[in-house]
Amino acid sequence: MVSGKDFHPDSDIGSRLVQYADLHTDPYTGFSLLFPLKNHGEEGIGGRIHQLDRNKMTIEQPAQALLADEFEIKIKLPRGHFKFTVQDVDAVPGLRQRVPDAKPKSSAIHVTLEAGHNVLVEGFGKEFSHPGHPCDGWLNHGQPMIDGKTLLEVLDEREFFIVASFPHKEVMKYWGDAPLPPSFRYEQVYGSGTDHAWNISGAQQKWESLPSGEQFRRSITFDDINERIAVQTQFVIQDNLWVARAAAEIFATTFPAYFVPTIVDGTTRCSEYFAIIRRPAEFKAKFEAALDVLCEGEFLRLAFHKHGEDVAVPALEDRKWKNAAVDTWIAKIVAYPTGIAALAQHPTREDDIVLRVQVGKAKKGVPQDVKTFPNVSAANKSFDEDPSTWARVSLFFDPGLGEDERKVNATCQLLPGAEQTHYKRKGDAAAYDIAQLMELHRRLHMGTGFHEFIKGADNARYDPQESLVESLRQLRLDGDKSQGRALPVVDMLSACVGPYLDALLENVPQQDQPRFMRYFMERLLGLALITAAPGFGKTTAVSVVTLALSHSVGRVLASAPSNVAITNFAARLFAIECKAVALCNKDKAEDDGTRVRRKLIVRAHAIKDEVRAFQTLLKSPNQGDDAAPNHKWRPDSKWHAHLSPAWYLLGILRSPAGHQIEVDDNTALALLQSGFDAAPELQKLRDVATGKITWKEFEGDTSNNADNIKVLLEQVIDEADILCVTPSMSDKSPYQFWKETAKGVAVDEAGFISRPDLDCVWGNTLLPCILAGDERQLQPFVRTTSQKDKDGRILNKQAADGDMSPLNFFKVTGVAVYVLRIQYRMADDLFGLCHRYMYSDIDFVYHEACNPNLPHHQIGRTLEAFAQSNLPGLKQYDDGKLRPIFIHCPGSRTMKAKGSGSKFNPAQNRVALKFLLKFVLENKIDPSRIKLITPYRANRDELQRMRRKDAELVHIAGMEPVATVDSFQGREGDVVFAVLATTENSGPGFMTNENRLNVLLSRQKSGLVIVGDINIMGKVFGGGDGKGKGKARAKGKGKGMMDADKCTVKTGGAVSFVKSAFLAKVCQEMVTSGRVAEAPAEWQASEEKKAKDEKKADEEKKAQDGEKAEEKAEEEKAEEKKEEKKEAKEKAEEKKKPEGKKKGKGKKPEEKKPEEKKGEEKKADDKKADK
Structure with a gap:
């Protein structure tokens, strides 16, 4: 084997001699073959091929893809089972004549494999394109490579002769088994073999047995599926x-608690109470990190225990912790109890926790009456006299293991021998070898290619199903041994060729249609990836292909990682389908048998919510989305009427609350309607739906029974052509049964979904799959990144593997990607920051609708004019483009919320709300067109609180609730206000995450206003104290100027290193472009208000550090000493006085009135209680 410019100056095919060893990977000896890609593969495939950027391969950074210019096939020699000899090239007779351009002292290597052992080939069978080059025939069409042999036959040889361009002594020293470090396998690390089934106790023991030290490096590819399963589980x-x-330890930790009624009506009995719980200071210190996580949920339970009995720490596998308690009541944490009137007489200590609880049903002897006290003094006195007068309670948090178990089980489906997840119905598998489909699915998730499968001994081929003759074709049709087994190629478009496909293509830019057709008509293994920056139409693109795929293969399961995302996906599918069908049927009569019918698209929610919403709308048809079964003491339902099973069922019953069946609807709806019309047992249900009878007349009918309604809803669900659910919901009844019948999968926001969640949706039996998203926006959620336990042990050794989405995994392992290149959302130049620093590898254009002079961008032009007149120093441009605005708030203070530690900044919030209010009032702007976002939950809550309290802000009541950046992904607004909530002193916080910052900067259509501290990554603006209206300091790297890639940040007085090139460059460019202005004085707080904020911040800090309690104790001690000195002095002076002049001598003491005595006794008791 000879290749590369070292041996021939015109060669564009290369090779490498490889000795690979890296942390937490299995080392190997081998060589690589490198073939040139033309235009990154896009010319032939229609999609771009990428490779991993190994220069940015760190635990902290997500895996990043680079456009590939060459295609690599790695050949790994079997460790310990090969031999090799090395000679100088000139020592091998006749070799110099064959490689005349070889360097002097080049080496000739002869490798021989032991019997029964083969090379491991990585990359073979993956997508490749270079039309017109010989290697395209070798890799794609099985054409002979040399001496009549195909590449597959060459790789199957037992001997390899390699010429290397360096001396044989170096080869002997650095190449081969001897220099390699020990093998690394995760199955050895965890000692699990192939057993990865859910076992939380066993997992805890495995974690405890792990060696201490650093986290494992991110795994990109896997030599076998067992390694992939071990890493993900x-x-x-x-x-x-x-x-x-x-959570288990907290459940077993009990505290004394007393109760305060929420309604004062002369009795202590009511349905809700405040529970005041006394926690020792050490509890918070021990569980602070865990409480930050557990308190993210809105609800917990208050567990009651008997006095004097031990409470054992429950086992994690025990799902019924509540059985260890006398009773449990649903509860909410009261973050700010000081403003609640009912608690005015019940001031709390720093470590106390206040809950609002709902009284549960009487259980195990718990009394219905809860003893309450009129004030804290009475409560304390009662406790001192008899501690049993207070309840003995503990905090019962959901440990969240149910979702973890679902994900582990989904991943374990990939194990060889697992039951198939699809093609289970009779006849489904007639044309497929299920075992081969499952093997291909596993190899796809390994990311190493398909060499072992292609060279398989049995020569089996995939014969397309009769219904898929046009949609499933073979990459190669001859299937002889020289070419191996063929890989399936799915045509996602041709089955709907004709007017319907033309109608769908109306949603694809004309200049992109040839590339679109090339890519989606020949998808290797049926896997398609769609990526683009924010605002480029990803959801529209994936909807078009999903609808085409549904026509090609049948049922498609559509999913997304969040309820918001899947609701948006379903709505887009429906809108595009309605438009396409209307175009197809434009000139057809209603009774024309050739009319195209819409696919039945169902956006399903929890079946209990569907039943309750159906009943609510049956009774009150005008409630719409308000029919969602929300309850004060339960998390809000995510139910929406549009496209829900309840919405369709109501329409079938002819209720005005549902979808009214139309001529172009799926025929299944009309058939269901006919069936229901003929069912006598549904007579009353039909009558109440149409208003023929009242709800009171219907209420007791058997058809109003929840189980009967569920049966009707399931009939609607079963008819769906495209079912839209979250991964979690797809695993619940009745949707998991529908999922087994799906013939295709489509996922939107696939850069945000986790690999175990995709396993849950996709299963283990290869189906056509479309993944659309952006790996440069939010990544899959990782709770535990670098945290350690009290002994310094890393809590999550596999954290780096959690943030790699399936979209990113397939992209960096070489699956071709269809890239969108037209910006549709943002007015010209509002995408500039994101493009320059996150998407510079994408050549794009603004769509004509992004012209800032168009009517729908008038609000952006109005915003710019308003900012120019209200923000002195903001630079104005005359090119007609719209640019982001940064309002700098010098001297603002970032605080931390009690309990969660989440950050908020009242001063920045005030500036944002003042600006927003003035903008709305002066320009008569509809406030619903403005969205307000912030990175922190505490700041979101603070903004909402300020909106409720300030009467002036009633003018912006039409705005949606404030959202966090993370919850706003996939959403957009005409104008977006983003409040950062951090400062130069607090440090940049969440915004160092480049993916999150990318989301924050890309939600707007016509205007973006950022409110914060421009100096969060270092001084770039203002005077030396950060408070002046000074000038920009970003031209050149002057004194104090930050480095674009790294900087030090002063956080709370301590200096720390922070790296965030994107944030640093954004801050610099905002300053140098003149788009930063200091908030006007009248928008900022008054000096008195600032002083109050500073005092509040100091108190918050002291409370967090325990200083406040210590200072109070010191003050009390000093006061006591002062009193003692005073008494001692008085006694001394008394002794010095003559006997007759001493106090009380010669004078009868004055008798106190009874009410005075009583008052003094009460004061003494109160003082004692306070102490």
């Missing part, structure tokens, strides 16, 4: 294991 478990363990 361990990530899921370790990410939450420590929190679950803490």
Whole structure:
């Protein structure tokens, strides 16, 4: 084997001699073949091929893809089972004549494999394109490579002769088995073999047995599927294991508590109480990190225990912790109890916790009456006299193990021998070899290619199903031994060729249609990836292909990682389908048998919510989305009427609350309607739906029974052509049964979904799959990144593997990607920051609708004019483009919320709300067109609180609630206000995450206003104290100027290193472009208000450090000493006085009135209680 410019100056095919050893990977000896890609593969495939950027391969950074210019096939020699000899090239007779351009002292290597052992080939069978080059025939069409042999036959040889361009002594020293470090396998690390089934106790023991030290490096590819399963299951478990363990310990930690009624009506009996719980200071210190996580949920339970009985720490596998308690009541944490009137007489200590609880049903002897006290003094006195007068309680948090178990089970489906997840119905598998489909699915998730499968001994081929003759074709049709087994190629478009496909293509830019057709008509293994920056139409693109795929293969399961995302996906599918069908049927009569019918698209929610919403709308048809079964003491339902099973069922029953069946609807709806019309047992249900009878007349009918309604809803669900659910919901009844019948999968926001969640949706039996998203926006959620336990042990050794989405995994392992290149959302130049620093590898254009002069961008032009007149120093441009605005708030203070530690900044919030209010009032802007976002939950809550309290802000009541950046992904607004909530002193916080910052900067259509501290990554603006209206300091790297890639940040007085090139460059460019202005004085707080804020901040800090309690104790001690000195002095003076002049001598003491005595006794009791 000879290749590369070292041996021939015109060669564009290369090779490498490889000795690979890296942390937490299995080392190997081998060589690589490198073939040139033309235009990154896009010319032939229609999609771009990428490779991993190994220069940015760190635990902290997500895996990043680079456009590939060459295609690599790695050949790994079997360790310990090959031999090799090395000679100088000139020592091998006749070799110099064959390689005349070889360097002097080049080496000739002869490798021989032992019997029964083969090379491991990585990359073979993956997508490649270089039309017109010989290697395209070798790699794609099995054409002979040399001496009549194909590449597959060459790789199957037992001997290899390699010419290397360096001396044989170096080859002997650095190449081969001897220099390699020990083998690394995760199955050895965890000692699990192939057993990865859910076992939380076993997982805890495995974690405890792990060697201490650094986290494992991110795994990109896997030599076998067992390694992939080990990595993903361990990530899921370790990410939450420590929190679950803490929740169990917290449950077993009891505290005294007393109750205060929420309604004062002369009696202590009511349905809700405030519970005041006394926690020792050490409790918070021990569980602070876990409580930050557990308190993210809105609800917990208050567990009651008997006095004097021990409470054991419950086992994690025990799902019925509540059985260890006398009773449990649903509860909410009261973060700010000081403003509640009912608690005015019940001031709390720093470590106390206040809950609002709902009284549960009487259980195990718990009395219906809860003893309450009129004030804290009475409560304390009662406790001092008899502690049993207070309840004995503990905090009962959900450890969240149910979702972890679902993800582990989904990943374990990939194990060889697991039951198939699809093609289970009779006849489904007639044309497929299920075992081969499952093997291909596993190899796809390994990311190493398909060499072992292609060279398989049995020569089996995939014969397309009769219904898929046009949609499933073979990459190669001859299937002889020289070419191996063929890989399936799915045509996602041709089955709907004609007017319907033309109608769908109306949603694809004309200049992109040839590339679109090339890519989606020949998808290797049926896997398609769609990526683009924010605002480029990803959801529209994936909807078009999903609808085409549904026509090609049948049922498609559509999913997304969040309820918001899947609701948006379903709505887009429906809108595009309605438009396409209307175009197809434009000139057809209603009774024309050739009319195209819409696919039945169903956005399903929890079946209990569907039943309750159906009943609510049956009774009150005008409630719409308000029919969602929300309850004060339950998390809000995510139910929406549009496209829900309840919405369709109501329409079938002819209720005005549902979808009214139209001529172009799926025929299944009309058939269901006919069936229901003929069912006598549904007569009353039909009558109440149409208003023929009242709800009171219907209410007791058997058809109003929840189980009967569920049966009707399931009939609607079963008819769906495209079912839209979250991964979690797809695993619940009745949707998991529908999922087994799906013939294709489509996922939107696939850069945000985790690999175990995709396993849950996709299963283990190869189906056509479309993944659309952006790996440069939010990544899959990782709770535990670098945290350690009290002994310094890393809590999640696999954290780096958690943030790699399936979209990113397939992209960096070489699956071709269809890239969108037209910006549709943002007005010209509002995408500039993101493009320059996150998407510079994408050549794009603004769509004509992005012209800032168009009517729908008038609000952006109005915003710019308003900012120019209200923000002195903001630079104005005359090119007609719209640019982001940064309002700098010098001297603002970032605080931390009690309990969660989440950050908020009242001063920045005030500036944002003042600006927003003035903008709305002066320009008569509809406030619903403005969105307000912030990175922190505490700042979101603070903004909402300020909106409620300030009467002036009633003018912006039409705005949606404030959202966090993370919850706003996939959403957009005409104008977006983003409040950062951090400062130069607090440090940049969440915004160092480049993916999150990318989301924050890309939600707007016509205007973006950022409110914060421009100096969060270092001084770039203002005077030396950060408070002046000074000038920009970003031209050149002057004194104090930050480095674009790294900087030091002063956080709370301490200096720390922070790296965030994107944030640093954004801050610099905002300053140098003149788009930063200091908030006007009248928008900022008054000096008095600032002083109050500073005092509040100081108190918050002292409370967090325990200083406030210590200072109070010191003050009390000093006061006591002062009193003692005073008494001693008085006694001394008394002794010095003559006997007759001493106090009380010669004078009868004055008798006190009874009410005075009583008052003094009360004061003494209160003082004692306070102490």
